[in-house]
């Protein structure tokens with residue numbers, strides 16, 4: 001498969017319909033111990049929770065050994081074996097209403113080969129637009145990265161994390177397998193690095209189960225949401241280093257006017273994920 005062959009995937013599209021059922025919102029609220037569980041049911045979906053809808057529908061027979069749908073359908077047939085979620089940029093135009101039919105249009109925007117410090121990387125940029133009743137509610141651009149097998153990844157060595165700035169909002173998260181499993185279930189993501197320890201450590205050679213990048217991003221967005229009544233206007237993030245289920249990690253959100261700068265720090269004090277949220281007018 002040449003770079004030109006992969007580039008020919010540009011423009012490939014898919015459309016998924018979803019009814020945005022309340023049951024899925026309640027399952028997500030239970031996963032995150034969210035106040036929605038004990039308050040009045042909202043009429044709309046919190047920011048980033050759209051990831052729990054429009055689930056992949058590949059039949060079991062069409063899954064790859066890693067648990068993702070076989071490549072060569074919507075996603076290009078990249079040969080590098082290890083898939084990771086690298087980042088995303090979202091713009092929220094209108095709230096997504098529960099129990100209301102919605103449509104998500106996806107398109108492959110770009111396939112780019114790069115040389116990273118960790119080896120060759122293939123980035124696939126996927127654009128999504130979500131519509132309800134003819135109104136564009138949400139635009140998203142996701143970066144999915146594929147990597148070579150490479151050397152085994154070392155476990156982070158925990159340190160005492162630095163004291164965050166006084167005005168920072170923080171939360172320490174224990175990424176135990178129950179949380180990872182429930183997030184995989186919410187997103188119907190069968191990638192074995194998140195729940196199958198033997199596969200994660202022996203085949204993909206991580207030191208433990210890998211925390212989903214979108215899980216860390218949702219936890220950060222939830223943290224922002226719990227500290228402001230304002231809706232998110234945009235949210236973007238980039239995964240810098242993986243987090244594992246081996247030790248707690250820290251979420252940090254620093255509000256500054258209409259912007260909230262967010263980080264997830266690994267137990268070794270390294271930035272694992274950086275994100276920026278902007279708030280809609282009050």
Ligand SMILES: C/C(=C\C(=O)SCCNC(=O)CCNC(=O)[C@H](O)C(C)(C)COP(=O)(O)OP(=O)(O)OC[C@H]1O[C@@H](n2cnc3c(N)ncnc32)[C@H](O)[C@@H]1OP(=O)(O)O)C(=O)O
Nearest residue numbers: 084085086087114116117118119212213238239240241242
């Ligand atoms: C769900 C789901 C899967 C997951 O959730 S997996 C867990 C979440 N994801 C991660 O943990 C990924 C963490 N990131 C990394 O491990 C590294 O950033 C990565 C992707 C291995 C790249 O590291 P390198 O050290 O090899 O890369 P460089 O810093 O040398 O950069 C080389 C070029 O690549 C660009 N780049 C690097 N990282 C990113 C990124 N996260 N997003 C976009 N672009 C990135 C970087 O800018 C360099 O580009 P140039 O144009 O400047 O050459 C699921 O599968 O569904």
